[in-house]
Amino acid sequence: MKLAAIGRFDIAVKLIHRGLRLSIVSHVTGIHIKTLRPLHREILGYRPPSGQLPSTSGILSTRSAQAMASVMAALYQSAGGDGIYRQIDMEALLAAHDLYLELSKSVILRVSSDKPLDITQAWIIARDIQTGAVYSKCCSHCRIRYLCAVACRLPPSCPICALRKRDM
Numbered sequence: 493m494k495l496a497a498i499g500r501f502d503i504a505v506k507l508i509h510r511g512l513r514l515s516i517v518s519h520v521t522g523i524h525i526k527t528l529r530p531l532h533r534e535i536l537g538y539r540p541p542s543g544q545l546p547s548t549s550g551i552l553s554t555r556s557a558q559a560m561a562s563v564m565a566a567l568y569q570s571a572g573g574d575g576i577y578r579q580i581d582m583e584a585l586l587a588a589h590d591l592y593l594e595l596s597k598s599v600i601l602r603v604s605s606d607k608p609l610d611i612t613q614a615w616i617i618a619r620d621i622q623t624g625a626v627y628s629k630c631c632s633h634c635r636i637r638y639l640c641a642v643a644c645r646l647p648p649s650c651p652i653c654a655l656r657k658r659d660m
């Protein structure tokens with residue numbers, strides 16, 4: 493096996509450990525999914541889940557989910573810079589997701605009943621930021637940057653302001 497191939501397998505093992513869906517691991521590493529399936533079973537001890545990948549409209553289905561996705565996107569944008577609009581920056585995404593999980597444990601989960609975004613959902617957001625299917629806007633009232641999806645049933649307005657109004 494060539495060194496570059498070993499490097500690809502190294503990344504695949506790391507991503508499988510993180511719980512990234514195999515179709516995405518295959519896309520990122522260029523390793524065929526048929527090769528990855530037994531690897532997944534060996535690493536995690538169970539069959540990889542199949543079925544459709546989550547969609548951003550599903551991820552952004554409630555105001556609190558939109559607020560949490562906005563935190564994840566902001567961390568990713570600050571880790572990856574403008575390069576994330578040209579291609580998905582996997583290293584920045586993993587670093588941002590680590591930080592996001594730490595934050596969710598200590599802060600976000602106290603104000604939200606949603607489960608924190610997993611690495612697959614974080615990757616979907618990163619992909620859709622790159623394609624423009626999701627975009628961030630700045631709230632003129634509370635000044636935070638928040639995430640909106642082109643195809644989403646929520647109105648494209650600030651989740652924090654919407655949650656505040658709801659709680660009043």
Ligand SMILES: [Zn+2]
Pocket residue numbers: 631632633634635636650651652653654
């Ligand atoms: Zn606002």
